[in-house]
Amino acid sequence: xxxxxxxxxxxxxxxxxxxxxxxxxxxxxxxxxxxxxxxxxxxxxxxxxxxxxxxxxxxxxxxxxxxxxxxxxxxxxxxxxxxxxxxxxxxxxxxxxxxxxxxxxxxxxxxxxxxxxxxxxxxxxxxxxxxxxxxxxxxxxxxxxxxxxxxxxxxxxxxxxxxxxxxxxxxxxxxxxxxxxxxxxxxxxxxxxxxxxxxxxxxxxxxxxxxx
Numbered sequence: 001x002x003x004x005x006x007x008x009x010x011x012x013x014x015x016x017x018x019x020x021x022x023x024x025x026x027x028x029x030x031x032x033x034x035x036x037x038x039x040x041x042x043x044x045x046x047x048x049x050x051x052x053x054x055x056x057x058x059x060x061x062x063x064x065x066x067x068x069x070x071x072x073x074x075x076x077x078x079x080x081x082x083x084x085x086x087x088x089x090x091x092x093x094x095x096x097x098x099x100x101x102x103x104x105x106x107x108x109x110x111x112x113x114x115x116x117x118x119x120x121x122x123x124x125x126x127x128x129x130x131x132x133x134x135x136x137x138x139x140x141x142x143x144x145x146x147x148x149x150x151x152x153x154x155x156x157x158x159x160x161x162x163x164x165x166x167x168x169x170x171x172x173x174x175x176x177x178x179x180x181x182x183x184x185x186x187x188x189x190x191x192x193x194x195x196x197x198x199x200x201x202x203x204x205x206x207x208x209x210x211x212x
Contacts, residue, residue: 064150066112070105071154074098074161088176088184091168095187098161102194109151109201113208120144120208127210144209151202158195165191 077097084090123140131137165188172181 064146066105066108067147067150067154070101071157073101074157077101085168088172088180091165091172092180092183092187095165095184095191099187099190099194102158102191102198105154106194106197106201109198112147113201113204116144116147116205116208120210124210141210144205148202148206148209151198151205155195155198155202158191158198162188162191162195 077094080097081090081094119140123137123144126132126134126137126140165184169181169184169188172184176184
């Protein structure tokens with residue numbers, strides 16, 4: 001990688017970091033924005049096409065930011081719950097918030113799943129053309145794999161939160177009225193449904209990725 005390309009890769013990384021700090025990281029469109037910015041900055045700096053493709057692909061690994069943004073929102077819910085873990089109303093508010101965040105997460109993941117099909121097809125074409133060992137193709141493959149790893153981590157965390165909600169529900173029965181227990185049952189069922197969606201998307205993304 002030439003000096004100009006190294007310069008623009010740093011610039012692209014800083015720009016993406018700035019977007020993350022502004023909490024603008026988590027849309028499927030934004031996942032592709034990193035690659036566009038990386039390539040564009042590299043070209044403006046005078047880099048060669050081949051080098052700039054590699055820079056753009058490295059920046060496009062920002063697709064994993066969808067999962068990271070979801071984790072950030074969930075942590076905010078956790079912070080609001082802290083100190084009120086045994087309060088049924090607080091738990092209900094926590095679950096409702098989780099379900100809102102999870103529904104948004106799955107919508108973004110579905111959009112990303114649809115969009116990345118073209119990226120995977122492009123990668124397969126480049127591998128078939130004998131470019132599998134080039135840095136750009138290796139980075140493209142790693143970016144796609146990184147998305148799957150990040151999603152699988154979030155799915156595992158969702159499973160843990162679902163178990164936590166069920167444990168609380170089982171322990172809350174003696175001291176709660178039937179109406180609020182029914183509300184909690186509905187929220188737990190909704191969270192389980194979102195988990196099933198997330199797991200299915202994770203499997204679909206993993207199957208999309210080329211094995212070569």
